[in-house]
Amino acid sequence: MISQIKPVVESLLQPFLDENHFELVDVEYVKEGSNWFLRVYVDKEGGIDIDDCGRISEFLSEKLDEKDPIPTAYFLEVSSPGAERPLKKVQDYYKAVGQHVFVTTYEPVDGLKEFEGTLLSFDEQTVEVEIGKKKHSIPFNKVASARLAIIF
Numbered sequence: 001m002i003s004q005i006k007p008v009v010e011s012l013l014q015p016f017l018d019e020n021h022f023e024l025v026d027v028e029y030v031k032e033g034s035n036w037f038l039r040v041y042v043d044k045e046g047g048i049d050i051d052d053c054g055r056i057s058e059f060l061s062e063k064l065d066e067k068d069p070i071p072t073a074y075f076l077e078v079s080s081p082g083a084e085r086p087l088k089k090v091q092d093y094y095k096a097v098g099q100h101v102f103v104t105t106y107e108p109v110d111g112l113k114e115f116e117g118t119l120l121s122f123d124e125q126t127v128e129v130e131i132g133k134k135k136h137s138i139p140f141n142k143v144a145s146a147r148l149a150i151i152f
């Protein structure tokens with residue numbers, strides 16, 4: 001049941017997002033304590049603001065009320081993915097080339113499971129990250145998670 005919620009939410013929301021030039025970054029349906037949360041992360045060129053989030057939330061809330069795909073009570077949250085945006089889709093990796101990233105792997109690659117550095121290249125088979133002057137070629141199928149990273 002839980003695994004079916006994400007595609008339903010995506011299908012309800014995508015036409016509105018396309019029409020308004022927004023990008024769906026991710027949808028999460030998670031339980032925290034005794035509460036369920038439906039979190040929708042959206043972005044657009046130049047970033048989104050609180051008014052954008054409000055419009056998207058209002059639209060999605062109406063659609064969810066109509067279709068009622070979630071039988072339990074939940075909190076709906078619509079927000080920006082933030083400065084440390086997750087890289088979820090293939091195109092996210094392409095857009096992140098040249099930027100500072102943090103990548104974790106399922107198993108060690110070059111003796112490491114965490115890589116923070118510049119994303120040099122991506123070709124759907126390999127994620128190449130430079131840490132200092134050392135380049136690491138990470139097989140894409142070994143990437144557990146990746147996100148943009150802020151340099152302090």
